[in-house]
Amino acid sequence: MKWPSGWLAGLLVGGGAALALAEVNVATVRTALMLAEEPAAAVSLDAARKKLGTTPQPIVVVGRIGAKGMEPFLEGKASFSLVEIPADDHAGKPGHNADDCPFCKKRQANATMAAVQFLGPDGQVIPVDARQLFDLEKGQDVVVRGTGVFDQKLGIPVIQVTADGVYARPPTH
Numbered sequence: 051m052k053w054p055s056g057w058l059a060g061l062l063v064g065g066g067a068a069l070a071l072a073e074v075n076v077a078t079v080r081t082a083l084m085l086a087e088e089p090a091a092a093v094s095l096d097a098a099r100k101k102l103g104t105t106p107q108p109i110v111v112v113g114r115i116g117a118k119g120m121e122p123f124l125e126g127k128a129s130f131s132l133v134e135i136p137a138d139d140h141a142g143k144p145g146h147n148a149d150d151c152p153f154c155k156k157r158q159a160n161a162t163m164a165a166v167q168f169l170g171p172d173g174q175v176i177p178v179d180a181r182q183l184f185d186l187e188k189g190q191d192v193v194v195r196g197t198g199v200f201d202q203k204l205g206i207p208v209i210q211v212t213a214d215g216v217y218a219r220p221p222t223h
Contacts (some may be wrong), residue, residue, distance in 0.1 A: 074170075074176060074177060074178050076178060076182065076183060079128075079170075079176060079178070079183060080183060080184065083168060083183075083184070083213075083214070083215055083216060084184060084215075084216060084217070084218075085193075085195065085215045085216060085217040086217075087217065088193050088217045088219065089110045089193055089195050089215070089217060090110075091110055092110045092111060092112040092193045093109070093110065093111055093112070094111070094112065094113075094134060094135075094162075095111055095113050095132060095133070095134050095161070095162040095163065095164050095209060096134060096161070096162045098111045098162070098164070098198060098200070098209055099162045099200050099207055099209050102198050102199055102200035102209055103199070103200065104199055104200075104201050105199070106197040106198065106199050106212070107197060107198060107199075108196075108197055109195075109196065109197065109198040109209075109211065110193060110194070110195045111132070111164060111193070111194050111198070111209075111211065112135065112191065112192070112193045112194075113132030113133060113134060113135060113164055113191070113192065113194070114132060114133050114134070114135045114189060114190070114191050114192075115130050115131070115132060115186060115187065115188050115189060115190050115191075115192060116131065116132070116133040116188060116189065117131040117133070117163070118133060118163065121188075122188055123179060123180055123181055123186075123188070124175075124179075124180075125179060126177060126178070126179050127167070127175045127176070127177065127178075127179065127180070128167065128168035128175055128176035128177075128178055128179070128180050128183050128184075129165070129166060129167040129168070129175055129180060130166055130180045130186065131163055131164065131165050131166065132163060132164040132166060132192070132194070133161060133163055134161045134162060135191055160207065161207070162207040162208070162209065163207065163208045163209075164194070164198075164208065164209045164210075164211050165208055165209070165210050165211065166194050166196075166211045166213050166216075167210075167211070167212055167213065168180070168183075168212075168213050168214075168216075169212060184216055184218065185218070186216075186218060190218060190219070190221075191218075191219040192216055192217060192218050192219060193216070193217040193219065194211055194213045194215070194216050194217075195213065195214060195215040195216070195217075196211050196212050196213035196214045196215070197211070197212050197214075198210060198211045198212075
C-alpha cells in the first residue's frame, strides 16, 4: 500500500532506536484504509483457513468482530480479532450477546478466528486503537482485505491477516 504523505506527524529518535511516540493523522489513515464499498468475493474465515498456507496470499474475508469471550481489540493498536458470522439469524436478534449464549459458545469453540492488523509504512502495527481509527465496535460485521497466512502447526484455527482495507457492513437491526 502506498501511504499518503503526512500520515505520520513526527517520529522521535532517541538512543539510536526509533520510538513509537509518533502522532498519527487519524483522518488521513482512516481515509486510506476504510473502503467505501464492500469488496467482492469475500470468503468466510473457515474457507480462508482452507485456502491459506504459510506463504502470504491476497485474501478478502468477512467476519464479526469478536474473540470467543475475550476482548477483540488490542488497546492502542490498529488490530482486532474476527469470529465467524453465524449462518442462521440466531445471533442477529437485538440484545443477543454471543459471549453469554451457550449455543453460540459451543458453536464457536473450534471455529476459525482471524487476527487482523493494520501496518504503517514502518512495518509496525499502527499505534491507534482500531475502535477510534475505524469507528468499529465489538459484534460488528466487517469485510477485510489484505494478505493472510495460516499455519496448521499452531494447533489453533487462527488465520493471520495483514490488512490494507476494511469495510464496515451497516447494521441489519
